[in-house]
Amino acid sequence: MQVLAADSTAITAAARLLQQGQLVAFPTETVYGLGADAANPEAVRRIFAAKGRPVDHPLIVHIPDLASLGQWAQNIPESALTLAAHFWPGPLAIILNKQPNVPLEVTGGQTTVGLRQPNHPVALQLLQAFGGGIAAPSANRFCRISPTQTSHVAEELGDAVALILEGGACQVGVESTIIDLSGLHPQLLRPGQISRAAIEAVLGERVLVSKATQVRTSGMMAVHYAPATRALLCPSGLLPERYRQLSGQGKKIGLMVFHSLTDTAPVAQILMPTDADLYAQALYASLRKLDSLRLDIILIEQPPDHDDWQAIHDRLGKASSRL
Ligand code: TXA
Ligand code: MG
Numbered sequence: 001m002q003v004l005a006a007d008s009t010a011i012t013a014a015a016r017l018l019q020q021g022q023l024v025a026f027p028t029e030t031v032y033g034l035g036a037d038a039a040n041p042e043a044v045r046r047i048f049a050a051k052g053r054p055v056d057h058p059l060i061v062h063i064p065d066l067a068s069l070g071q072w073a074q075n076i077p078e079s080a081l082t083l084a085a086h087f088w089p090g091p092l093a094i095i096l097n098k099q100p101n102v103p104l105e106v107t108g109g110q111t112t113v114g115l116r117q118p119n120h121p122v123a124l125q126l127l128q129a130f131g132g133g134i135a136a137p138s139a140n141r142f143c144r145i146s147p148t149q150t151s152h153v154a155e156e157l158g159d160a161v162a163l164i165l166e167g168g169a170c171q172v173g174v175e176s177t178i179i180d181l182s183g184l185h186p187q188l189l190r191p192g193q194i195s196r197a198a199i200e201a202v203l204g205e206r207v208l209v210s211k212a213t214q215v216r217t218s219g220m221m222a223v224h225y226a227p228a229t230r231a232l233l234c235p236s237g238l239l240p241e242r243y244r245q246l247s248g249q250g251k252k253i254g255l256m257v258f259h260s261l262t263d264t265a266p267v268a269q270i271l272m273p274t275d276a277d278l279y280a281q282a283l284y285a286s287l288r289k290l291d292s293l294r295l296d297i298i299l300i301e302q303p304p305d306h307d308d309w310q311a312i313h314d315r316l317g318k319a320s321s322r323l
Helices: 008-019 041-051 066-072 078-087 121-130 150-160 196-203 236-248 276-291 307-319
Strands: 002-005 024-026 033-037 060-062 092-098 112-116 163-166 177-180 187-190 230-234 253-257 268-271 297-301
Touching: 002 008, 008 024, 008 033, 008 121, 008 163, 024 121, 024 150, 033 041, 033 121, 041 150, 066 078, 066 092, 066 112, 078 092, 078 196, 150 163, 150 276, 230 236, 230 307, 236 253, 236 297, 253 276, 268 276, 276 297, 276 307
Parallel strands: 002 163, 024 163, 060 112, 092 177, 230 297, 253 268, 253 297
Antiparallel strands: 024 033, 092 112, 177 187
C-alpha cells in the first residue's frame, strides 16, 4: 500500500488503478472512501473482500457532476434534482431507482442505487480523471469506526488497498446524510451534517425518518461505527458520579467530555468542541485515539439535545450500543 500526496501525477495514477479494477482510498469531505470502478463488478467485489463487508450491503456511487446522474438512476423525481442542485457537491447521498446497467454488486442486489457528488477537491479531481462513477463505502473494516485521516485508512486496510490519496483531515467528519427518494415519500435513512430540517426547507415537504430496516443499510445497524473498547454515554450531571463509581471498580477510563472533570485523574481525557460541526470533525479521531489506549471503558458526555447534534447522537448511540 502506498500513500501519495494528491498532486496531478498521483491523481492520474489513481485513476489508472481504478480503470484496471484496483482499489484506491481517497478523501471526501465526510470520511475517506474505499473506491472502485462502479461499472466493474469484479472491482466492486474487491471492496467487499477488503472491508469484510456482507455483499448485500449496498454502496454509494460517487459521481463527478449532476449531469451524470441519469447514467445511474432512472425515473428521477423532481425532488432529487432540487436537492442535488441545492446540496451537491456535498454530504448528501440520494437513493434512486437504478439504471439497468448498474451492477447488482454495487446495490447489494437491490433495484435502487445511492448517489452523491462529494465536495472535496481531491475526490472531484479523481472523478474527473477517472471519468466514471466510483463506488466507495467508508474506508474501514466492517463495523469499525470510519476513517477521517489517511493514517486511519492505513490502520484499517493495510495492503488491501493499492493506493491511498492524501487529502488531510476530513472537514465534516461523519458520513453523508442519506435520503431515499425511490418511494412515494422522502425518507431519511441516515442523519448527517445536512439536517432533515434543511432538506424539508428545500423540498417544501415533510421527510419521514426511516426506522424500519427492510433494506439492508449497514449505517442503520444498531452496532456500527463502534470502537472495540466498551463505550458508555452519560448525561453531564451524572458524569462525576459515574466516573467515581467505575474507577472505584478498578476500571481504566477514558473520557470524551466538554469540560475537564476536576476532581479526577482519568487515564485519558479528550476535551470535545461545544460546536456541533467541530465536534463531528473531531469525533472519529477521538474515539479511535481512546480506543488505542487499552482502556476498559470510554465514558462519553452526552451532547446537547438539539437538532444540530442529530448526526452525532446517531453515531454516539451506535458506538456505545455494544454491551
Ligand atoms: O459520507 C459517505 O457517504 C461516505 C463517503 C466515502 O462518501 N460513504 C459511506 O459509505 O458512508 P458506506 O458504505 O459506509 O455507507 C453507505 C450507506 C450504507 O449504510 C448503505 O447501506 C447505504 O448507504 N446505501 C447505499 N445504497 C443504498 C440503497 N440503494 N438503499 C439503501 N441504502 C443504501
Ligand atoms: Mg461505513
